[in-house]
Amino acid sequence: MLSSWHKIAYIIIKIILMDTVITHKTNKKKYLIMALPIFLILGYFIFTSVTKKRSLNIKKEEITIKTVEEGFFEDFLVFQAQVEPMNSMLVNIIEGGAVQEIFVGNGDMVVKGQPLARLYNPNSELNYMQQETSIIEQINNLNKAKLDLRNQELSLAKDLISIEHDYLDAKNLYDLNKKLFDQEILAKNEWQITQENFRFQKERMNIIKQSVTKEKQANQIQIGQLNQSIAIMDKSLSILRSNKKNFLITAPQSGRLSSFEPILGKTYTQGVSIGTIDVMKGYKLVADVDEFYLDKIKMNQKGTVEFNGKPLDIEIVKIIKEIKSGQFQVELNFASAENIDLQQGLSFSVRLNLSEKTKSTLLSKGSFNQETAGKWIFVVKGNKAERRTIKLGRENPLYYEVLDGLKVGEKVITSSYKDYKEVAVLNLE
Structure with a gap:
């Protein structure tokens, strides 16, 4: 925009100074008086073009607009956990050899001492x-x-x-x-x-x-x-x-046989596990959680899962603080003493409460935060959205806690700002 004004100024000056020979001082003075208003007007337009906020026209259907709310903020975490038996025992190869016979199948119920397979060496x-x-x-x-x-x-x-x-x-x-x-x-x-x-x-x-x-x-x-x-x-x-x-592999305890898939003729070395026997006396949940929450998750923290349309209370009973691939492992037990008909391998969405509910100003989560880091946002007023500095606090999977810069009832754009990072005003069409 500034370059176009430069071109106009250049043309005007060229017209004024078109004559190469100036013979009289009166003509020079005359030209200067004529050029002065033009330079003032040109300077004004240049100044306004520099100081004017940069704007961009966008369509409303391309963005997501949310309203700032007042409600109870609860710091919680949502992650996936799998069902595992409360107790289990590995079926290990004590003496290595090739599989000669297989007597049971994966998933069968077995009793202690029952033959599972025979090896030959x-x-x-x-x-x-x-x-x-x-x-x-x-x-x-x-x-x-x-x-x-x-x-x-x-x-x-x-x-x-x-x-x-x-x-x-x-x-x-x-x-x-x-x-x-x-x-x-x-x-x-x-x-x-x-x-x-x-x-x-x-x-x-x-x-x-x-x-x-x-x-x-x-x-x-x-x-x-x-x-x-x-x-x-x-x-x-x-x-x-x-x-x-030991060439005859037997069940070390009674329970359900799982992960048992030996192959006839295949050679297994000593110490290798070829299955697990699950003791059918209760279940637990095991989950991998992002290392960011390592200091936030504590023993005996409460949470819930949905099973058959009703919530079940759970709590943290073990935290394994070894980081692997950016995650650590936790174990959760069902708080209810009632017999729950579960199956190993079932997956549950766990909601773990990290704090008590507090009344706060809430902003729905959105991808805008990836570009702004929670420091500014576009606030919608009529057909315009203006950039405003804000301050966000805690967050959960649904909301940000607003500490400053926004009021309840104001509308904001929460979709991605990838194309708007250098824009101050959005014109909504």
Whole structure:
């Protein structure tokens, strides 16, 4: 607009100064007097064109107009949550292998210990057989060692009996010869031989008894150690044989089988989960919430969901503050104790209350805020909409809280301002 006025001024000046030769001062003065009003008029138009607010003509059907209201503002959050069982347990592969048989299907009700599928792994089975053979061989060796100790004890017992018999013979002979010697019937040298033999047999018996006692004590310790080793080996054998049964996958608890989709012939590695058993004793809601609300969501906050046309009260029972992909996870329980017939995987729209209701000036939410950041808005008056500075406060999925700049009953444009960012006045057609 300013460039067109420049062109007009240029043409006027060119006309005034068309003559290149000015011979008289009176003509020069005459021209200046004629040009002065033109320059004043031109300056006025230039000034007004610069200071005039930029406007744009738009059609009413292209925009959204809302009325500023007075009402109760409630800070709440709306997000989607899915139904999950209150308690569940994973069905894990304890011993890896290829699926040989499948006995149940996904969604079936199962009881604890019920077979679900059978795996096959020839290498693991061969390894189990080798380990079992080795353990049995070790147990046999330990039992043989224990038997040898028992036999050694028996041999010592036999030797002790024989020695005690020799001692008794020597003692009887000693008693008899003592009487004979006292009666001077037995020669002195015979009596001395009898005494020496009795002394020898007595000391021999005492030494052997002490040796046998110590040997028995040592054997008892060894036998006790062998029994402990045998017990450990028996336990290892029992665990090994129990592990052989891990190729048969059974239900760890009673409930409904979910996410169970094994494929015949497919090999699964140890530790992999192939399903979940849901305990059908209550449900909870699990949701991913934007990290912006991490400091706003607290334990035991109340909310509602719609089920079969009626609201159900819920509350926050767990907040997992680990941020993943800009979101964190929360768990909610149903406040009602009544039995609700739900299904896993159902999705609910949760309305979570973040504050109490307060009376405020309210403005409906719209895409205008993307360009204005809540600092200004177009206020509609008749067939015009003028730009005005405002201040917004809290927001919820439906409304902004107006702190300054707008009054109840005023109409504003809430649709996108993408094409109006540099415009001050909109002419509504």
